[in-house]
Amino acid sequence: MKITNKMNRRHFLGTSAATSLLIGTVGAGRVFAAEPIKTAGVYTVPVEQQWVSRIHKAAVTAQDRGDIDYSFSENVSNTDYARVLREYAEAGNKLIIGEVFGAEQEAREVAAEYPDVAFLMGSSFKEDAALPNFAVFDNYIQDASYLSGIIAGSMTESGNIGLVGGFPIPEVNRLMHAFMAGAKEMNPDIKFQVSFIGSWFDPPKAKETAFAMIENGADVLYAERFGVSDAAKEKGVLAIGNVIDTQAEYPETVVASAIWHFEPTLDKAIAEVQAGSFKAADYGVYSFMGEGGTTLAPLGTFEGKVPAEAMDLVKSREAEIKSGAYTVEINDAEPKSS
Known part of the structure; x- marks a missing residue:
């Protein structure tokens, strides 16, 4: 410690x-x-x-x-x-x-x-x-995860996408489901491989799991854990990031990432403590896109390489999410392989 x-x-x-x-x-x-x-x-x-x-x-x-x-x-x-x-x-x-x-x-x-x-x-x-x-x-960043799924669905050529997570708990499950829903917007016939490594921080195990998915036909990987993008880079397939933006570290691999911004959540708590009004509450809402708690990272080196159809849908859905006209489903159930 x-x-x-x-x-x-x-x-x-x-x-x-x-x-x-x-x-x-x-x-x-x-x-x-x-x-x-x-x-x-x-x-x-x-x-x-x-x-x-x-x-x-x-x-x-x-x-x-x-x-x-x-x-x-x-x-x-x-x-x-x-x-x-x-x-x-x-x-x-x-x-x-x-x-x-x-x-x-x-x-x-x-x-x-x-x-x-x-x-x-x-x-x-x-x-x-x-x-x-x-x-x-909790990091309710399903809004940006859904948008990143749209991009993934447009970039896969095999129609086979792998998802590697830490544990099948609600905060991971909901992001995977949102990602999968976005991918299906582009191709409802996409198949998914889903696996959990049983650790929050074990890059070698995540990498090994990703290798197995690539061997089984996945050409796009959802990198919920560190190590997945390394496997994608080594094998020449694409990855979608989660929580942080690693595009600069993997410029030819990471196409898009759903970013979590904890600042709205913490700033709300600080204001309540300062005011003497802190109380039991669910701060999860401050991770929503409408609150500034999540964004889709810039595409970086993949700018202009994602099909226009997908980017048009991302743009329109993002506006609808922010206005409240479209709601990304929050599904906390454990996702399964297709």
Whole structure:
């Protein structure tokens, strides 16, 4: 386990960012800024891992603005998770963020012990009104995943697409289903190979699984995990990214990516903590495209190489999603191979 506090506390006065932090005046013309919220991140994987990297990035951005004072622990085991949460709560942190998919009950028990600490946790479950300081979120980026599926469906020549995921939990399942629905928009006869590697961070295993799919005819891969794009690159097939944009690292391989932006989710929590109104809620909605929580990454080197028919559909569907005229289905059931 690694505990890190890489940035110093910063105060911004005389800027628009600081203006939102002003809480009062003392004497004639003397204005004081609110102290940054002492915030901790607790992660079971390295902060370089796709999903957690987006939370970490948003927290660093908030610290750079002066809204929070951020420390974090990475590679925390599920069995150690509750202890680390308690240590951060005891250390005076007022906001703790993380992911409790493997330590759900333990994390909620810790939150109950520290009612004055706001817990914002990635979770497959919903909030509980009986635990008012524990809010949940998930990366509901099915909107962009659906759009990336349209592109994938237009790029496959074999009509065979492979999907490699970590675990078949709702946050992964819904993205795969949305991707598959998008691909079927272009070709309803596309076949899918679906596999889960049983790990959130095992690039060699993900790569091995992808190799097997390529051997079985897949010419486009959905890279829900690190390692898949490496296999695609080595075998000369295409990949679709997830959560982060890796087009620059795989310029001839990654066609498109559904990007998660955690900033709307974290910024909402920061505002609620500042206002003293943080409560049990489902922050998942702030990952929707309409809230700015997800976008389709630029195509980079594939600009102009995706069929115009597909890009026209992507453009029209994106506008409809943002306006509310079109809703991408949220299907949390485990996806299966065709």
